[in-house]
Amino acid sequence: MTYPYLITIGMPVYGVEKYIRKCLLSVLDQTFEGDTEILVVDDLGPDKSMDIVKEIQTSHPKGHKIRIITQPKNMGCWAARNTILNEAKGKYLLLVDSDDYLALDAVEKMYRTAEEYQAEAVYGSVESVDEEGHSANFSQGDMKLPFKLLLEKDSLAAYANQNIHATLYNFIWNVLLRTDFIKKNHLRFHETRFADDILFETDMQPLIERAVLLPDDTYYYVLRPGSLSNxxxxxxxxxxxxxxxxxxxxxxxxxxxxxxxxxxxxxxxxxxxxxxxxxxxxxxxxxxxxxxxxxxxxxxxxxxxxxxxxxxxxxxxxxxxxxxxxxxxxxxxxxxxxxxxxxxxxxxxx
Incomplete structure (x- = not known):
């Protein structure tokens, strides 16, 4: 199967006016030089997030890579992510939350690893930061990964469940996934107000037969005050x-x-x-x-x-x-x- 792009980077956008510029610039300024599309799903938020996206789309040298898809109405993150699954034209898909941001060499490292080992999934390590970008000392053991080749059936899930402690994060962002793997297994996000990524990972993890874990910090998870779970x-x-x-x-x-x-x-x-x-x-x-x-x-x-x-x-x-x-x-x-x-x-x- 041929793909118009090597990578699709997908991000739902809703109410992230304070964060979207840093997030989007981290995606546009990647060191990866292969064909990439950036899918921005407008979930019709109340602020000026999309005004910032459109301004960057016209002013940035790589702004033409941004494709905006507007939802018919505000539907929630789960629906925006399913829109990304439907629309992605890359061989690989990387989901990013629009209030977080990527390390500048994240895509290059993850793509190179996926191709070398023919992996269905590549997990990078995560650094938790505050809104100013300072380390928040919150990154748990399951967010800092060893280099690990898990290239047999059930080996990823067995690693994740080797004991009762957390050994692998269950979020869906910062995981480079082959789109044909997603389609073959008919994976979808559940309709829910929050934690749709955790439910997706629950469905996905037992199905992965070839995965690689990377110790490199490829993703910066921004701890926002007053979050839903706080x-x-x-x-x-x-x-x-x-x-x-x-x-x-x-x-x-x-x-x-x-x-x-x-x-x-x-x-x-x-x-x-x-x-x-x-x-x-x-x-x-x-x-x-x-x-x-x-x-x-x-x-x-x-x-x-x-x-x-x-x-x-x-x-x-x-x-x-x-x-x-x-x-x-x-x-x-x-x-x-x-x-x-x-x-x-x-x-x-x-």
């Missing part, structure tokens, strides 16, 4: 937001049942329960701010294990952790919440 500085949190988190992580939790034949299945079961545990700890810590009230039953139901206890008893890996989560989700609601709080306090999460 509960601590907010006076009120809508129950519907917590329910959306539960829905997202329930999907991730239940997806594990499709992985029964995988070597990492038992560890993955524990890991997805840990994800939900942390979400519920955050909700309980801020419970007084949640309106209407978050019930014990909702919390207990969120903590239900996706696997039956008889199967867990046969586990060779992470049996104790999985049993602990199973019992937490099987208790009456008030006891389930009491146990969750006790464990959270011991781990200093509350």
């Amino acid at each position: 509960f601590q500085i907010r006076n009120e949190i809508k129950l519907s937001e917590i329910e959306q988190y539960i829905k997202i992580y329930s999907y991730i939790k239940n997806q594990v049942k499709t992985l029964k034949d995988k070597s990492y299945y038992e560890t993955r079961c524990a890991k997805v329960m840990i994800y939900m545990f942390y979400i519920m700890c955050g909700a309980l810590k801020n419970r007084e701010k949640i309106k209407p009230h978050l019930t014990n039953k909702t919390i207990r139901n969120a903590m239900r294990h996706p696997v039956r206890v008889r199967e867990i008893l046969r586990f060779k890996q992470q049996r104790a952790a999985n049993l602990g989560f199973w019992f937490m989700g099987a208790l009456p609601p008030f006891l389930s919440v009491a146990v969750l709080k006790l464990v959270a306090k011991k781990k200093k999460l509350m």
